[in-house]
Amino acid sequence: MTDAEQKPAHDEVVFHRVARSGQVPDGYVRRFYVGELECAVARLHGKAYATSNYCTHLDCLLSSGKLIDDGIKCSCHGSVFDLDTGDPIYPPATEPIQVYPVREEDGEVYVGVSQADIEAGGPRRRRLRRD
Numbered sequence: 001m002t003d004a005e006q007k008p009a010h011d012e013v014v015f016h017r018v019a020r021s022g023q024v025p026d027g028y029v030r031r032f033y034v035g036e037l038e039c040a041v042a043r044l045h046g047k048a049y050a051t052s053n054y055c056t057h058l059d060c061l062l063s064s065g066k067l068i069d070d071g072i073k074c075s076c077h078g079s080v081f082d083l084d085t086g087d088p089i090y091p092p093a094t095e096p097i098q099v100y101p102v103r104e105e106d107g108e109v110y111v112g113v114s115q116a117d118i119e120a121g122g123p124r125r126r127r128l129r130r131d
Helices: 115-121
Strands: 014-020 028-034 037-044 047-052 066-068 071-073 088-090 102-105 108-113
Touching: 014 028, 014 037, 028 066, 028 108, 037 071, 037 108, 037 115, 047 102
Parallel strands: none
Antiparallel strands: 014 108, 028 037, 037 047, 066 071, 102 108
């Protein structure tokens, strides 16, 4: 196997094209996929961000929420998360959401995720265990 054919390490971040820059206008959040990983991609004050798409409070879609000056607001119960860190700013959520690095090149948005991120976050909502 040549170096070009080697798979990245399980925790190595690889950037994937998810959208054209124009698909995420300033002040909006949209849902995109990296393989089976569902992401909320947002643009606030000209900067693009990517997070997991589910609120840690009750799994509501963050891509259905709104952007406010402080971050991304869940549409279900009003939790707000910091777009840089994923930390909850306003309750009821107390656990952070996952954030992913974003690059924009030649009018395209790229989100950086590892295979571990994809496995932890896909294919749909995290499933609650009933033991």
